[in-house]
């Protein structure tokens with residue numbers, strides 16, 4: 001240290017961005033650090049399929065690598081893939097997007113979320129976000145300079161949101177409504193008529209809708225309702241979807257956005273500077289998934305469905321109230337009967353019984369009193385986890 | 399019968415079929431899955447589930463519950479051969495009579511009627527090469543109506559009954575992820 005003239009204090013390094021520094025770390029991360037350091041943990045904390053990507057999809061990527069397809073692609077993504085996406089969305093939801101100008105292949109829905117908010121928001125603009133919700137929604141809004149306004153949903157309402165709730169918090173700064181159904185972490189879905197009322201509200205107020213429908217194919221009781229397919233929705237909706245969950249392709253990092261041309265070109269511009277394009281091998285794999293992924297998809301859905309019934313029944317037997325989730329692969333049991341908060345319960349469960357679950361509070365305020373349990377796991381592990389959770393619960397309740 | 403009720407009946411049988419298929423798929427993945435677990439997986443009562451399983455057993459839809467075993471790992475060498483058999487079909491009974499004569503030997507694990515150059519494909523298991531050779535020469539080739547055999551020995555198994563040999567399925571996912 002240089003002594004003497006101390007009037008001029010020279011900092012070693014200027015501080016990092018305050019917006020970035022003030023952004024909280026994900027509540028999931030803390031748990032991950034503890035759980036990762038322990039042995040013999042059964043984890044119901046995993047937010048991805050336990051299946052390996054179906055072989056035909058993996059093989060398609062290997063083949064493309066063998067043939068030396070290792071280049072950049074169009075910023076938009078391979079045109080064959082965009083055409084396949086367009087056809088897929090028409091077939092499933094009778095909603096059409098022009099593959100030339102209205103579809104963008106992204107590095108997962110993760111990138112698509114970031115693009116959507118950056119394209120829509122000016123500093124201080126507000127986005128209404130139903131909670132509890134996927135951990136990235138609010139941070140993505142914040143990083144894009146906006147303010148995320150939580151709209152709390154509750155177990156009593158099946159974790160669904162209502163147009164009235166949004167209406168109450170709309171201000172002149174409100175720019176968009178985010179919808180994420182089927183929901184991570186609650187597994188809930190929304191009925192068509194309630195979604196339509198939200199769309200109508202957005203139309204009245206000139207708001208965008210950002211709809212993350214990454215779990216659309218993982219629904220068990222009813223058909224999924226695609227937000228863009230609703231009356232008056234298409235012109236204001238940024239529709240996000242991807243391959244991670246439906247085809248067990250999390251590691252391939254591939255998703256897509258569909259939106260009207262005037263909106264999509266702005267997302268595309270950002271994407272062209274920040275990402276250039278999605279990896280070509282992954283795009284080839286995604287194409288195969290759309291062409292011949294339906295059979296493996298059905299098989300996986302059938303198995304998730306069986307595990308869903310098993311785990312929900314298991315929680316209710318243990319004495320932890322659990323509603324039947326209609327989609328995704330998460331159960332969201334109510335752990336209030338144990339007298340512990342979500343974080344304390346999850347911690348006790350990890351230390352006493354070596355089962356990892358994610359406290360509901362990691363997904364926002366409405367998550368207190370609940371834990372997220374993924375049933376994307378083998379039957380044996382689910383049953384073993386249930387019996388361990390039962391043991392702890394019995395101890396806590398008595 | 400009113401058309402309405404026959405429609406309802408059709409729907410009911412379709413639903414039953416779906417449940418039966420679901421149970422069979424669960425058992426084909428792991429035949430030791432207890433009926434209590436299956437019941438919870440399909441959202442039916444244990445009584446219903448055991449009832450359906452029993453009915454499927456009685457109807458012969460479920461033939462047997464077996465284990466897929468890697469004998470080689472145990473150090474137990476077995477000789478397995480696929481034998482393609484050409485047959486002169488007989489009046490009235492076609493291939494059935496000869497197929498059944500072959501099928502009744504305990505050495506014969508499976509018998510299939512196949513299309514292509516030969517007629518029957520059989521899978522034979524024996525303790526060593528000589529006893530297998532003897533079996534084919536003495537028992538199969540000599541059956542009236544068998545006009546020829548081609549024997550292929552199994553050298554290595556890569557996959558059987560949906561199970562990949564020598565490929566463990568590790569779960570390398572992160573313990574907690576969003």
Ligand SMILES: Cc1ncc(COP(=O)(O)O)c(C=O)c1O
Nearest residue numbers: 108109110134184242244255576
């Ligand atoms: C609701 C939701 N949206 C988006 C993602 C991210 O998906 P991707 O793998 O396509 O980036 C996830 C992953 O967990 C998710 O649960």
